[in-house]
Amino acid sequence: MDRDKKYVWFSLSVLFICAGICAGVRDVCGEALKRNKVLPINVAGIELEIELATTSEEQILGLMYRDTLDDDGGMLFVFPKEKHVSFWMKNTRIPLSIAFIKADGRIMQIESMKPYSLDSHVSREKVKYALEMKDGWFQARKVKEGDIVRIPQAFDGKGE
Structure with missing residues (x-):
């Protein structure tokens, strides 16, 4: 025993x-x-600190597997050059809105994305950036297509 x-x-x-x-x-x-690297940006006059996704690995993971996102939290995807980009919501639990942004900072397109959806959200034009925020964030703050996103000039988009 x-x-x-x-x-x-x-x-x-x-x-x-x-x-x-x-x-x-x-x-x-x-x-x-x-948490990835964080960058202060300005979206149509609204100051934010946004996570960056600059590497392929960061961009593939994106905001997947998260249960929460701060009200003014989000992720800025930075591409080496302007190109057509496509996003989906596989393994993403939080409803998101995405803004496709030209190199000069102009928002070209805003779309809502449903959790776990395999629907593709494709930029109509070539863009340098995509900004994911909580679904409805852009509408609630009256941010619309044509508005400007200011990204610090010192940021080269190659990761820091």
């Missing part, structure tokens, strides 16, 4: 240690999902 108690205590100890390690990994990985 004494040997069985030791086995139970040993097993419980291993279980708690593993649970602690898993919780730590989840917290670290979860934090990595939440």
